[in-house]
Amino acid sequence: MSLTPALKANIQGDVWPGLPKRFQTFLFFRIRNKVDFKSRLKTFIPKITTAQDACAMGEIIKKARREAELSKKSAKLQALPGVNISFTSTGLEALGAFINIPDQEFVKRDRKLSPIFRKKQLRGGLFEKGMYADLVGEGWDNPQELRKEYHPTSDDERSIDGVVMVTSSLKSDLDAKISEVKQHFLAEAGKPLNPDTYVISKDPSIELTLVREGKVRPGVHKGKEHFGFQDGISQPIIEGWDDRLPTGKEPKATKPGYGLLS
Template sequence: VIRKTNIQGDIWPGLPKRFQTFLFFRIRKPDQFKTQLKAFVPEITTAETASAWKDAKKREKKLHPKDLMPGNVVPSTGINISFSAAGLAALGKFTFEEAAVKKDKKLSAIFRERQLRGGLFSIGMHQDLVYEGWDDPRDLREAYKPFGEKKERLIDGVILVTSNVERDMVEKVNRVKEHFLKESDVDPDTYILSNDPVVEFPLVRIGTTRPDGKEHFGFKDGISQPNIEGLDDTPKGREPKAVKPGMIFSGYEGDEMGQPDWATDGSFMVIRDLQQLVPEFDKFMEDNAHRAPFAADSPNPKEKLAAYIMGRWKNGTPVDVSPHDDKAGEPEFHAANDFDFQPVDRHDKCPFGAHIRKMRPRGDLNDDHAVIIRRGISYGGDVTPEERAARKSDGKFERGLIFVCYQSDIRNGFNFLTTRWASNNHFPDKKTKYVGEHGPGLDGIVGQRLSHHPPRSLGLPDGNEPSENRIELDNWVIHRGGEYFFSPSIEALREYFTG
């Protein structure tokens, strides 16, 4: 049985977040930090609390506005905390040298992850993705890069503060900072912090849900998530089958990492800072509208092209369910999840290489073995009239997605999805008979291309076999870095981490 009181609520069922602050921290005084952390544990929003809020929110929506008074209104501010490998090391719970040296001795399993799977958590995102050539170091924000002669990592962890009310979030962020800085020396006259605080916050990122609820390219997001056995409803019809809890949580059936006991009920969290070039995305769709499948018969071919690259129309309707029409007036289609790309040897409807098909291949794979839960949020303001007119992003107004996901194994989750699936022209495989020798193509949203790879392209349906409609894609997402974290259980935070 999954213990909801022991799980952090952002993993499941998600925290309330129209607004979210990511407080990336660096631990300077581990002993004081541990004391502060112990006192902080009751502040952390558990799965139990977050799901009670979710249910109450549904009831609140049915209340008459006159009954929406304090007491009836659901509290809306959530807090979670996660640590990078550098952070665990700072707390004395992880040793890089040991992880590297001991090969087959009985090790705590975060070390074993290194032995078994290349240890992505241990090496961190920078080493994983820059050294292999996926991320361009020139695109990264400074805080995500190693610094100094020893190539130290700056980020030890991240505190998530979320709310549906911006003012409440800001107030909570201030309280969190005060809490962790309490033991730091502050000059009583100037209130200036000494050079030696308990903790520093080298990077703060703020996410905001856009007014229309869509992400910056204009798509409805957050529709499809894996159903977890024992936590979610049983899927119906052609929805993907429920996954074992061990795909997401350490220590459960389906998690083969053999983590130490203290890791149970925790999950690995990946943060990926992704800038979106929105005017460029729109320009591409306009300029290439005639390349949309069966464009001549479409009332809005540029929207159709965007839908085929994503696999859903902007309002959420799956292309697999409705290939030629976004069903604007039929909201029951906008969150549809009841599809599995049949018949899977053809792609007359959803392209094999569409973002959602690459990221959750459903019927294309018999085995649902790489699954993540997504909890991201947009950042930055809307496209300005000047940018729209120029059809080009202005560097002054950056916008994008702070992508967040959870899984029990980073290698088999985020890393697999981006490097083996999104960035691999030939996934899903065995489709060349229909799509041609170049394969399904790159994920137009997050696919990354190494210098020796062919240009970014996507195979689109055109009614022929093999299809000849192959379109070269631009790159509209800049990968600006991020980090790998572990989001521990409440018990581990209270006992193991602070002991």
């Protein structure tokens, strides 16, 4: 099988190698104005923290630690704020990323469109149904036991189309980056931009439906994620990218470009 080489500049930084995130905030949103959102998303892309950016952040952290060791002092925390964005199936549908369900039968019967559909659409048709419709009914996976803020409010109104994740090692820089993200998608077009005084659009591209904040718990050891579990145990090592080889019962290293899931 021939693989197209993956470019670090085309991968979001928290997919690989991960973003520094002593603090992180999740901005869940619903798309209200599709045309305006697509336009703003296009200019938002340069603000997204890529894997290439995350690697540079890692080098800054390593350098600070080396300098601290030489001076026998504690390493100063580097803010290094980051931004990533993800979409639910309804969000991707709103962006025209795949054909919606009612149109699929028509497309499948069309001789010209059917091959295109089979090539570009995920097999099985599960993706466009979304995770909510594909849960397994065990414990918190039971849709009836989900917290109400994660439930769709109706069949026609989706609760969540996507989420912007903002991270930083310093709270002040996190708050500044959150304000910048909100301004980008909510500010009135053509007005002077100021994170503290911008005018909210009368027809904003998105509506923030839910905000969740997180931070590292006190006493959590290195390598543990925010809930205290060992982090990264299912993350495959990528050949030529990661600086170590698999050990013990770890899965074999994966070639870049083979598969990246977030």
